[in-house]
Amino acid sequence: MASKRARREAGIGYLLLAPSLFGILAFLIFPILVVIWLSLNSWNLLSPAKFVGLENFVRVFQDTAFLRSMTVTVLFVLLVIPLQTALGLFSATLLTRGLPGSGFFRVIYVIPWICAPLALGVVWKWIFAPTGGALNAVLGTNTSWLTDPALALPAVAAVSIWSQVGYVTLFFMAGLSAIPAQILDAARIDGSGPWQTFWLVKLPLLRPTMFFVLVTGIISSFQAFDSIYALTPNGGPQGTTDVIATRIYGEAFQSFNLGRASVMALVLFVLLVAVTLIQQLYFRKRITYDLS
């Protein structure tokens, strides 16, 4: 009787899992096998796919446009991550001082985060427009922000930072308010000033928050597409804003080299898994500050 019931219950378990298991197999795991298969074939969607072995890999690593997109992506991440983290931490510090109105500012800062990055990119494309754009009107300049090879990447990074600072702020606020008051009181009694307390007490205690914000930020910045696509179509001036995601899109859906685009996607996948594994290692040995 008991085993019959257990078997029935197991049956129900598999039944409840069936739809999501189908989804995961069909739309997450099967595609990985397909992308590996595609990476070994030459295919333009029209003529039949042709097996070419590792030729796509060789070609991709000799492809100057792809190598440039790796550099552009790294530069983009290096511009976005430190700035958005510093600004987010700074505004979180201001917002946790207990001043009236802090809740209002926090709500406002999150607004760009819930908006479609594509539409935000379109709005900023107008703001950056050389004629009729808002930025040149404010600054009294006549700059071609998005078509100057020296300015395009910083401009694109600025939009990304602008849209994400509020989100980062939320996490630092949570981290800061989780710091026990006794620790801050102890620091004050020991004669620590606000600046010292920030660097020597709060910042070390924010380590887990910091790492979460950095890892998720790096992973999503490595995949940035929507706002960059809107701001600078086709890789921007001389390819200076052609990040990996826009390069993959161009290779797959404009040049129709699905094999080579699959290789690029796999390279990005390996990079992101590496970032994730480093983060896992870190979290395993993270320091906790237990007060009990």
Next chain:
Amino acid sequence: MTSPKLTPAQPLPPSTPDLTRQRRIRPGRPRAAAAIGTYLFLVAGFLLTVSPFVLSLMTAIKTPGQFASEPALSLPSPVTGENFLQLFSDDRNFWAPIAVTAQVVVVIVVGQLGFSVLAGYAFARIEFRLRDALFWVYLATLMVPQVVTIIPLYTVLSQLGLRNTFWALVLPFVFGSPYAIFLLREYFRFIPEDLISAARLDGAGTLRILWSIVLPLSRPILATLTIITVVSHWNNFLWPLIITSGRTWQTVTVATAGLQSQYNGNWTLVMAATTVAFAPLLVLFAVFQKNIISSIAITGFK
């Protein structure tokens, strides 16, 4: 399959206390000068955040004539709805992408949440042999980024003749999301066993227990997941861009991008389109801001 805004392999936020009730870090009043300094920075941040929205709305309610002849920052005079009328005219018909996106969002929210609830419950409360192994597989798929699956999904769905159909827009997302399943499992595990066994003694089956006991107790997490799914899929761009072509199945984001490249320089019309793209989520945000902010903190959703 994962919501497009979820980054892969997202670690849980390390600490997620209730953000809506901020504890004052430092007791006592900050000195007036420091407070004024703080407010100066906060107001600067406010202006930087809000001005792009205000400026784009201002442009959307200007006549194209005024936009062409006056500086970008001039106030709209007269205020006009002609850009919006043009946007919704038979010619541009921006209603169509709104209707498509709304249907896509509804179908995905219902399917993804429904199937994720079933899976989350199975992982949390039902004993079966492969449970832990399968849960591990689900967790591992969190590491798969959208950019990697997009090319194979495009080729497979194209081969099946589903390119540029409604099904192609929803199929990859409708069967549940590993991240939602993970969050639901965590939540369901803390529902007291007594409640469930009492209902079972009264003769309730699994679905009955799920529907009348588990779901009513899980309203907060369901609200959170609904919000993040709506936001993710209203804003989704890359997948609809790739899998649709032409106007029939354009979503709002794809239509906005198309309008921008087609009418480059016609900024009053384009800003009307971005206003429409933002509006529903801004209204949602205004109504549910507290829930949305704590949802972000709970799920770390992006």
